[in-house]
Every structure is written in structure tokens, then in C-alpha cells.
Amino acid sequence: MNIANDRNYRERVYELVKQIPPGRVMTYGQIARVLGAGYTPRTVGYVLHASESEMVPWQRVINSQGKCSTGRLTIPLNLQQTMLEQEGVAFDAKGKCDLGMYEWWPEGSEPDDVTQPSLLT
DNA sequence: AACTTGACGAGGG
DNA sequence: CCCCTCGCCAAGT
Numbered sequence: 001m002n003i004a005n006d007r008n009y010r011e012r013v014y015e016l017v018k019q020i021p022p023g024r025v026m027t028y029g030q031i032a033r034v035l036g037a038g039y040t041p042r043t044v045g046y047v048l049h050a051s052e053s054e055m056v057p058w059q060r061v062i063n064s065q066g067k068c069s070t071g072r073l074t075i076p077l078n079l080q081q082t083m084l085e086q087e088g089v090a091f092d093a094k095g096k097c098d099l100g101m102y103e104w105w106p107e108g109s110e111p112d113d114v115t116q117p118s119l120l121t
Numbered sequence: 122a123a124c125t126t127g128a129c130g131a132g133g134g
Numbered sequence: 135c136c137c138c139t140c141g142c143c144a145a146g147t
Contacts, residue, residue: 043142043143050145
């Protein structure tokens with residue numbers, strides 16, 4: 001896919017982010033993966049910061065460590081975390097949340113299925 | 122047109 | 135668990 005041909009490069013990110021339900025989160029890398037070729041975690045972050053003033057629930061996008069990466073922005077450091085906490089996302093003392101619990105996947109875009117080693121022995 | 126800079130992520134030490 | 139390095143690709147200078 002040729003990005004130069006696709007003026008909706010940003011739109012796709014916004015549309016996806018808008019689908020994240022309150023109290024759930026997605027990571028930059030996850031979004032890049034769902035959107036496919038041409039998208040990388042970095043570009044997703046770039047695209048997202050440019051939308052600050054739009055109707056996009058940007059606070060629901062965090063990094064793969066389960067933390068907010070808004071350290072260098074003009075945004076107050078804890079704003080994102082505070083907003084998420086108001087939606088019901090719990091963070092520990094280190095500012096980290098449990099991705100296994102809050103991470104959300106759009107329908108049909110699930111990663112590889114579980115492969116539980118349950119009865120291995 | 123080249124160089125730098127990110128709301129990142131995986132891997133190694 | 136923290137810190138560093140590298141790969142990634144659009145935008146700004």
C-alpha cells in the first residue's frame with residue numbers, strides 16, 4: 001500500500017481510536033498492527049498527537065508497557081492517566097495499568113489466539 | 122533535498 | 135526492573 005496515495009492516512013487512525021470503548025485501551029503498536037502496512041507505532045503516535053483538538057478519545061491510547069507516554073507534551077503529565085482512571089482504568093503506583101485486562105481489540109482483528117500451554121505436561 | 126525529531130517497540134546488557 | 139540502541143516513517147526545519 002502506498003501511503004502517498006492515501007490521504008486518509010490519519011483518518012484511519014482516528015476512526016479506529018474512536019471505536020475504543022470507555023474504560024478500555026489500545027497501544028500504539030497494536031493500532032499500527034491492525035491498520036497494516038505503512039503504519040508503525042511511531043507514526044501512529046505522530047498522527048494521534050496531531051488530533052488533540054478533535055473528537056478522538058486519545059487518552060485511550062497508551063504504550064506497550066501499559067503506561068502513558070505524554071511526558072513531553074504540553075499536556076500536564078497526569079492528565080491522560082487521570083482521564084483513564086475516571087473511566088475505570090486502574091493504575092499502579094508506577095503509573096502502569098494491566099494491559100491484559102484493559103486492552104481492547106476491534107472485532108475480527110484479534111491477534112493470534114491464545115495457545116494456552118494448559119495441559120502440556 | 123538532507124537531517125532531525127518524535128504520544129513507540131523489541132531486544133540486549 | 136532500568137537503560138541503551140536500533141528500526142520504523144511522517145513532518146518540520
